[in-house]
Amino acid sequence: MPIIKTEQIKAGSCRSDVYGSFKALNVPGEWKLLEIEAAGKHFLKYAQKKLGRQAWDKNENELEEKQKEEKKSEVYDEEEDEEILRYDPKEYKQQDHYAVLGLSKLRYKATIEDIKQGYRQKVLKHHPDKKATQNNTHDDSFFKCIQKGTKKAMFDVYLMRQILAMEILSDPIKRRQYDSIDEKANVFPPSKKETVNFYEQWGKVFESEARFSNQHPVPTLGDEHSSKKDVEEFYNFWYNFDSWRSFEYLDKDTPDDSYNRNNKRYQEHKNRAERAKRKTEDTARLRRLIDDCLSLDPRIKKFRQEEKAAKAAKKHEHKINMQKTPEKTDKEEQEKKGKEEAAKELQKEEKKAKEIQKKTMKKTKKIIKQSLKTANYFYAGENTPPDIIDKVLTDAELIIQKASSDLTTFTKELENVTKIENIETIFKTYIKKLLEEKVIQTLIKKAHKIHL
Known part of the structure; x- marks a missing residue:
């Protein structure tokens, strides 16, 4: 160039x-x-x-x-079925609206432009005036079927614009209702015995079901190279599928009778019950479909085998490591076992020592209290007042707590002594010793109070 x-x-x-x-x-x-x-x-x-x-x-x-x-031959039907031409306009709910407009190849994939173009072609072909000119007949039944599938609003010749308002296929709500029951758009799953072309066959099934999804984009089935994460996301999406599919199109017409409202309410209630029943059945059908696909998916089997192989490899590696260092492992176990046994023995000895100390302390307290009682709590009178007894016992308890290690000799001297003078001398000598060793400084004043 x-x-x-x-x-x-x-x-x-x-x-x-x-x-x-x-x-x-x-x-x-x-x-x-x-x-x-x-x-x-x-x-x-x-x-x-x-x-x-x-x-x-x-x-x-x-x-x-x-x-x-x-392109037109790829999109629109080349020939019209004789059955379609015999449609009765009164039974418009039984007719295939897509086939009437020549869009049976596209169905739910047809755009609004495809619907308008199909409508124009069918109107030009089946208009009663044109048929009367060609065949000298005034049969306009199929033309009424076309008009029921679509409805003309206005046509501006000068601006080259034509706005077509459709009763069913151009109305988003009515079209959804019709697409919900359009069985010809369904792709049925293969049998469980068919294992060839799994991804191609089941991919078409889920592509057909995806038209009812409220969430977009809808994940695809993928292929044998899909990662585990993608496969899990795919099945999680479909097990939690949010569907807009409804079954209002199959409702029986309610009687337009203002004098009998009960019949109208009854029919509306019956229609709602039928819708709910069909919705439940459709949800169960989709769940079974997903279960079947999951059970036949070769990737799931592959992932399970990989997980099993990884666990076996890890177990084998651990076994090899254990065989390499058996002596070290045995030595560590023996040391650990020896420490545990030593700790148990020490705990037993400490417990035994505490029990002996507890018994000794109990015996010591008994000897001291008995000696104080024999000495009349160092009171000169016959009947010792209760407050003097409490003070003497409190001081004796303090001596036992502060000088528990030196009580053996003290209790041996008190044992078998019955004279008050001897008991008082033993107490006085022992307290003086503790004061000199600065063990109990707080007993100085208390000693004078009990005449020690």
Whole structure:
């Protein structure tokens, strides 16, 4: 291709808004010198005209017309079924609206433009006036079926705009109701015995079911190379599937009778019950479908085998490591066992020592209290007042707590002594010793009170 023009282009970036004006997105860069070559179908068309070869336009137009016809044949039905032509307009709920408009290949995938185009073609073909001209007949039953599937609103010839309002297929709510019961759009799952082309067959099944999803995008089945995470997300999505599918289209018409409202209420209640029943059955059907797919999915078996192999490898590795260092392991276990046994023995000895100490202390307290009682608690009178007894016993308890390690000799001296003077002398000597050793400084005043 020859170079026909050379220009300087400044690198930059811009964006067009909805009204066609442009807005700069960033500052232009440095100037660059680029070579621009003429290319593309528009340049070829221009070159043909320059060279006087006008046949190019004719060939191009023929090619475009051919492509349009091929596309039309792919989208719209080529022939009309005789059964469709015999549809009764009164039984419009029984008719296939997509087939009436020639859209049985697309069905729920048909766009609003496809529906409008199909409507135009069928109206032109089956209009009663045109049929009367061709066949000299006024049979307009199929034309009424077309009108029931779609409804014309207005047509502006001068502005080349045609707005078609559809009763069923162009109304989003009514179309959803019809798509919910459109059995011809369903793709039935393969039998459990069919194991060939698992991903292709089951992928089409879930693609068909995905049209009822409220959540988008809907994850696909994938293939044998899908990761475990993707497979788990796929089944989690479908086990928690949020469906908009409803069954109002199958409702029986309520009688429009203002004089008998009870019949109308009864029919509405019956329709609601039937809808709920069909919804429950459809949910159970989808659950069984997912269970069957999960049980046949070869990836699930592969993932389980991989997990099992990984556990076995880990167990084998642990076994090898244990075999490499058996002596070290046995030595550690023996040391651990020896420490545990030593701790148990120490605990037993400590418990035994505490019991002996407890018995000794109990015996010591008994001897001291008995000696104090024999000495009349160092009171000169016959009947010792209770407050003197309490003070003497409190001091004796304090002596026992502060000097428990030196009580053995003290209790041996008190044992078998019955005279008050001897008991008092033993107490006085022992307390003096404790005071000299600064064991009980707080007993100085108390000793005077008990005449020690």
